[in-house]
Amino acid sequence: MNVQLFTTPSTYEYLFFYIYIFILGTCLGSFFLLLGQRIPRGEDIVKKRSHCENCNHALAFWELIPLFSYILLKGKCRNCHEKIGFVYIGFECLSGILFTSTAFLLKTTNETLVAWTLLSLLLIITVTDITAQKIPNKILLPFCILAIIERFAVQQLNPWWFAPAGFAVGFGVLLLLALLSKGGMAGGDIKLFAVLGIVLGPIYIMITLVLASILALVYSIGELIIKKKLRKHIPFGPFIAIGSWLVYCYATGQFNDAFLLFFGSKI
């Protein structure tokens, strides 16, 4: 007689699973904020307790739980009542939403693991590039190793050599641009493109470059119109992050699936 250990999960069980992923995603977002702020400054990640930036009050364990603590504390520090920036809670929620939507659209496939790795890298470098204008090797190197392992052992690209080819194209083209623009491209951007190339392959990494450049250009023009001033250096990292995530979602069919879900037909 066949004994069925696991039956197909019910809608409620799925709902529970996605709520769990969302909470996990917000906690990861909170951790990425900490990593992104501390690594460029060379601060210790483990030893130093999380604290209020204003009064240095060390946060209790429950104050570290994103969203929950924000609502409970009404967005203020428990000690000095200084307002906690909305950007923090926004970043944590965005992180939760992205982790959940990817899990929902890719289902529990091997690619979900690659997607979450990519998402983690992009969220961290967005923080480091905005706060410190840096994409540190300490972050790029572990993600580079992870990307190689995942693209060879977890979910290969089709054909498999698209991963090393993507690395070469990402690194090569950005290096060429850096040489041509005489330092207009930072070293961190070049290495980031090499890592993204492993995940995306040679074709999608080129599309990412074009899309990220267009986004940065549109942003610069917008800033010029509003502030009537052109900044000398705009961090490219956040645009690479948005561009590569959009390209990745397109490449893995997530847009199609989302469209199908909401409108009942493919794009």
Ligand SMILES: [Zn+2]
């Ligand atoms: Zn405080």
